[in-house]
Amino acid sequence: MRKYKSNGELETVICNVCGKKLIVERGIVREGVFSVDHAWDFFSEKDGEVHHWDLCESCYDAVLGTFRIEADVEERVEFI
Numbered sequence: 690m691r692k693y694k695s696n697g698e699l700e701t702v703i704c705n706v707c708g709k710k711l712i713v714e715r716g717i718v719r720e721g722v723f724s725v726d727h728a729w730d731f732f733s734e735k736d737g738e739v740h741h742w743d744l745c746e747s748c749y750d751a752v753l754g755t756f757r758i759e760a761d762v763e764e765r766v767e768f769i
């Protein structure tokens with residue numbers, strides 16, 4: 690869950706699972722966060738809804754721990 694200041698700057702990020710308030714400095718999240726912004730489409734029962742939520746890294750790991758099939762993970766190449 691995210692809150693923004695009146696000027697649009699990110700103010701607060703809270704993990705939707707555990708309620709932990711993540712560290713935000715000058716509008717930037719300073720720790721691991723998994724953010725979802727998902728628009729459901731016609732083929733779902735939530736057509737027209739856009740869901741927004743955030744997980745702290747610990748809750749993300751716990752959710753992935755419930756997967757029967759592991760998530761694909763690759764190293765990201767960073768260009769400088």
Ligand SMILES: [Zn+2]
Nearest residue numbers: 704707745748
């Ligand atoms: Zn959490």
